[in-house]
Amino acid sequence: MSTQERQGTQSPQSPDSPQEEIYTWTGRARRWLLKRLPPQKLLPQDQPSYVSSWIYVFGMASLAALGVVIISGLVLSLNGPQWYHTSGLGHFTNSVHLWSVELFFLLMVVHLWGKYWMAAWRGGRVLTWVTGVIAFAVSIAAAFTGYLLQTNFDSQWIAFEGKDALNAVGIGAWFDVADLGQMFAWHIELLPIGVGAIVVLHVLLVRVHGVVPPIDATEHPWNESEGPR
C-alpha cells in the first residue's frame, strides 16, 4: 500500500462528518461523547479568569490528597498488617495513609463550603453538585471502615458503638462492623471503587459544564457553547 493510500484510509473524520454513516451503538456512543466532551473541553489549556482565586484551589487539592490516600493504601494492602503494625516503614506508611485522609476531608469540607456559598449547582450543574455530595458520603463510609481496621482497642470501641446503629437500620448482616474480613473487603475493594468512580464522574461533569463562575460574574462562553481555546 502506498503512503498516499495509507493516509487516505486513516484520515480522521469529525463525528459530525456527513461522509460517515453512524449505524452501530458504538458509533452513536462516540458521537454523543465527542459532542458532550470534546478533547478541548476534557483537557483545556486555559481557564476563565475568575478561576484565579484560592477558593478554586481546594477541589484540585482534595484530588491530590485522595491520590496520596490511594497510593499509600495500595502499599499498605500489598504488604499487609504484619508489616504495617511491626516495621518502622510500615508505621510511617500507615501514618501517611491516616494523615492524607485527614487532609482529604479538611480540603473537601473547605471545597464544599466554597461551592455551597457560590451556589455551584447553577447553570445546569445539578449533577456535578449531587455527585460531589455522594462522593463526600461514600468517603465517610470508607474512612469509617478504615478506623475499624486499626485492630486496636480504639477500633473495637468504634465497631461496637456503630454495630447497634447499623443493626437498628437493618443493614447489620451485610455491613457487619465486627467482621474484620468483611470490613477489609469494604475498605480496600468496594468503597475505594465507589469513591474512585464517583470522583471520576464528578471531575468529568466539571469538564462538561465548565468551572462555575462566582455569583456576580457572567457565565463564560467557554462553559456554554464555544468550548475552551
Added chain:
Amino acid sequence: MDIVASAPGIYLGWGAVTIQLGHLIVIVVMLVLFALALLLPFPNARRRR
C-alpha cells in the same frame, strides 16, 4: 503507640456543648483556610485570560 492508645484526650465544654480539642482545632483550621482563600490575592499566573 502506647501514648496514643492510652491518652484520654482533652475535652472542652461550655454548658451542654462538649468538644474534643483535636476536633475543635480541625474546625478552626478549616474556617481560617476558608477565610484566607477568600481574602488573599491569587498570584498572577502566566497567560491567564
